[in-house]
Each structure stands twice: as structure tokens, then as C-alpha cells.
Amino acid sequence: MPDGFVKSTNFKAHKSRAISRNCITSQWHGDEVQLGNWAFDEAVKKSPGLYIHIPFCRSKCPYCGFYSIPSASMTKRWIKAFKAEVSLYKGVFKRFDSLYLGGGTPTYLDPEDLGDIVQFLFRHLDFSSDSEITIEANPGDLTADKTGIIKDLGFNRVSLGVQSFDDRILSYLGRMHTAGDSEKALEDLRLCGFENIGLDLIYGFPEQSIKEWDSAINRALEFNPEHISCYQLTIEKGTAFERMKEKGTFKPMNENEEFKYFMKASNILEDKGYLHYEISNFARDECHISRHNSKYWHHVPYLGLGPSAHSFNGTSRWWNFSSVRKYCEALEAGRLPSEEYETLTAEQVRLESISLGLRNIRGFDRGITANEREANEILLMARNHGLVSFTGSRVIPTRKGFAVADRLAGQLCSSF
Numbered sequence: 001m002p003d004g005f006v007k008s009t010n011f012k013a014h015k016s017r018a019i020s021r022n023c024i025t026s027q028w029h030g031d032e033v034q035l036g037n038w039a040f041d042e043a044v045k046k047s048p049g050l051y052i053h054i055p056f057c058r059s060k061c062p063y064c065g066f067y068s069i070p071s072a073s074m075t076k077r078w079i080k081a082f083k084a085e086v087s088l089y090k091g092v093f094k095r096f097d098s099l100y101l102g103g104g105t106p107t108y109l110d111p112e113d114l115g116d117i118v119q120f121l122f123r124h125l126d127f128s129s130d131s132e133i134t135i136e137a138n139p140g141d142l143t144a145d146k147t148g149i150i151k152d153l154g155f156n157r158v159s160l161g162v163q164s165f166d167d168r169i170l171s172y173l174g175r176m177h178t179a180g181d182s183e184k185a186l187e188d189l190r191l192c193g194f195e196n197i198g199l200d201l202i203y204g205f206p207e208q209s210i211k212e213w214d215s216a217i218n219r220a221l222e223f224n225p226e227h228i229s230c231y232q233l234t235i236e237k238g239t240a241f242e243r244m245k246e247k248g249t250f251k252p253m254n255e256n257e258e259f260k261y262f263m264k265a266s267n268i269l270e271d272k273g274y275l276h277y278e279i280s281n282f283a284r285d286e287c288h289i290s291r292h293n294s295k296y297w298h299h300v301p302y303l304g305l306g307p308s309a310h311s312f313n314g315t316s317r318w319w320n321f322s323s324v325r326k327y328c329e330a331l332e333a334g335r336l337p338s339e340e341y342e343t344l345t346a347e348q349v350r351l352e353s354i355s356l357g358l359r360n361i362r363g364f365d366r367g368i369t370a371n372e373r374e375a376n377e378i379l380l381m382a383r384n385h386g387l388v389s390f391t392g393s394r395v396i397p398t399r400k401g402f403a404v405a406d407r408l409a410g411q412l413c414s415s416f
């Protein structure tokens with residue numbers, strides 16, 4: 001736990017607020033947010049989600065650990081292989097109620113290719129009529145025309161990779177867009193009629209002061225987005241930042257600094273009425289919790305198509321090759337492009353329920369640790385430090401708990 005961890009937080013007591021017309025009320029009790037269980041269930045539903053990994057980007061950002069190649073030259077071959085993969089899964093999963101195009105950069109594709117992919121999915125797989133349909137977009141790719149095309153294709157949610165509103169920081173992060181591009185894209189999305197816009201910001205690198213972080217969040221708020229993700233930079237294997245770190249030219253933040261930035265975001269956004277519902281995610285109200293991403297945190301089945309995409313059917317998990325070439329070769333030979341497959345044991349499910357539960361306000365069921373003396377002592381200590389609360393049958397992390405979720409989960413899981 002970072003030094004000064006407990007002292008540095010300032011919680012509001014008993015704050016409750018009504019959410020918009022169609023949402024239920026959330027209650028703040030000290031640092032703890034309580035949701036009706038059904039609210040999260042509604043966001044997740046029990047239907048599976050569909051994720052599509054578009055494996056192309058204009059260039060490779062120095063911090064990015066996701067699989068993508070900085071070229072679109074294999075697009076046509078990839079789309080053909082992708083359609084074969086869709087066909088192999090026809091009827092295997094129940095009706096989907098979320099579709100998420102991520103990557104990589106979906107908006108890097110030509111509008112015709114994007115339309116081809118989406119229309120193929122709608123023709124060959126089954127979606128409920130109220131599906132959440134999200135596309136990740138890079139601000140530099142979104143012209144007013146392209147925004148209109150995305151809307152016409154049926155997307156009802158856009159997740160915009162803004163990252164920062166400071167051009168110096170954007171250039172440090174290797175982004176190909178400017179703050180002006182993001183501002184224009186946000187305006188175009190609203191003009192086009194998008195009513196569910198998510199915006200990603202990033203913190204935790206040496207070039208960024210707390211003042212800049214504060215102004216990035218406040219600038220984001222001027223666009224009144226329905227959802228904001230504040231991601232802490234992590235140094236991923238094989239990235240340019242990892243090489244810089246090894247050479248000593250990149251010095252990551254220490255835990256105390258990270259905690260300061262984390263709480264800055266949480267304080268500003270909660271004061272503006274956003275719900276800090278997952279470690280990195282804030283929704284303007286419960287209706288705008290990401291339905292698709294919530295499935296990952298609650299062991300709801302999902303199908304992932306495209307290179308490096310992961311799938312889960314409720315008991316087993318499998319994932320595709322992280323290589324466009326290997327992915328295409330497998331499908332051209334009539335085979336699924338899966339690289340590995342694992343069946344989850346009951347113990348794995350239990351450990352995952354704890355580590356995922358400590359990262360979102362649904363928490364986990366206390367019954368999971370009922371027979372574990374040491375784990376229960378750790379949980380009591382965590383509660384005394386204000387890291388979790390015991391609410392009914394559940395262990396619910398507080399915001400301070402979010403900040404140390406991985407460490408607390410590690411301690412609990414290694415105590416079994």
C-alpha cells in the first residue's frame with residue numbers, strides 16, 4: 001500500500017443522487033457506492049457479447065501492447081479469412097446483445113471495408129434489437145462523412161481514443177492526432193446524433209504533471225461524454241517504452257504518484273456526478289455502464305473474432321493467433337485460428353471472481369472465502385483500512401480499494 005495512503009483520501013459521507021429518468025438511484029455511503037444488484041445485471045445481461053479485433057493501425061504507439069500491425073496492406077485477405085471465421089461460429093453462441101469493434105484501429109479501415117464487415121456480421125449472426133454496438137475510433141480518422149457512415153452502419157456507441165488534450169503529450173505518446181482533432185471529432189459525433197460517447201484518457205508517464213491531468217479531465221467534461229475511461233499507463237512487454245525503461249530513458253511513476261493521479265480523476269468525476277464503477281471506468285449514470293466490457297468482469301460468455309481475440313463460453317476460454325498471417329493461413333485451410341484453449345477449474349473461477357470483483361463496484365460474494373480463515377482475516381483488515389465494505393452477502397471495494405485491487409487480490413489468492 002502506498003505511504004500516506006489512508007491519509008490522502010477525503011471521502012464524502014452519505015451522498016445520494018438520483019440518476020436520470022430511466023435509471024435507478026445509486027447511493028454513496030462514505031466511499032462506497034451501492035448499486036441495486038439488478039442494475040449491473042441489466043448492464044451485463046446474460047446474453048453473450050461479440051468482440052471483433054481489427055488488427056491494423058496507422059502506426060504503432062510506443063506504449064501499446066495490443067496486437068496490431070502498422071499497415072493496412074493485408075486488409076482484403078484478412079476480411080476474407082474473417083468471414084470464414086464468422087461462418088464457423090454460426091449458431092454456436094446464443095443471441096448477442098453487444099458488439100464491440102476494437103483493435104487495432106477499426107476506423108483506420110476504408111468505410112466500404114467497415115460496412116462489409118458489419119453487414120456480414122448482422123446477416124450471419126443473431127443480435128437482439130437493443131444491442132449495444134460500439135466502435136473504437138481514433139480522432140484523426142473521423143471526418144464528418146466517416147462519422148455519418150458509422151452511424152448509418154448501426155453503431156450506437158463510440159469509444160474515442162482521445163488520450164490527452166495536450167499536443168505535446170500526444171506527440172510524446174506517439175499519437176497521430178491532435179487535441180483539435182479530438183475536439184472536432186467529439187463535436188461531429190454529437191452533431192451526427194450519437195447519444196453514447198465514451199472517451200479514453202491516459203495518465204502515469206513522466207512528461208505529465210498533475211495540473212495537466214486535471215485540465216485534461218476538465219476539458220473532457222466540457223463535452224459531457226456519457227462514459228470516461230482513465231487508463232493508467234503500464235509498461236507492456238515488447239513496446240518502445242519498455243525498451244526506453246531498460247535504457248533508463250523512461251522512468252515510470254512511483255505508487256504514491258499513481259495514487260494521486262488516480263484519486264484526482266475519481267474526485268473530479270464523482271463530483272460531476274459520474275459513477276466510478278470500475279477501476280478505470282466512469283459512467284455518467286448506470287444506463288451508460290459499458291454493457292460489453294462488463295461481461296468480461298462477470299464471467300458472462302463472449303466470442304472474440306480476429307487475430308489475438310479471446311473467447312469464453314462459460315466454462316472454457318480460447319484465444320486466436322496474434323498474427324494476421326497465421327490467422328489467415330488457418331482459416332484458408334478451413335481450420336479455426338485458435339492458438340490455445342483452456343477449461344477453467346472451479347479454483348480458477350474462484351480466484352478470478354475475487355480479482356475481477358475487486359476491480360468493480362459489484363465486488364464478489366463473501367461465500368467465496370467463507371471457509372478460508374487467513375483470507376477472512378485479510379478482508380477484515382482491508383475493511384478496517386477502508387479498502388472494502390461488507391454489504392449484504394458481498395465484498396465491495398471502495399475507491400481506495402480500487403487503487404490497490406491487484407495487490408489485495410494477490411494477497412487473498414495466495415492465502416488459500
Ligand code: SF4
Binds near residue numbers: 059060066103138
Ligand atoms: S494504442 Fe491504439 S492506435 Fe496505438 S498502436 Fe495500439 S491499438 Fe493502435
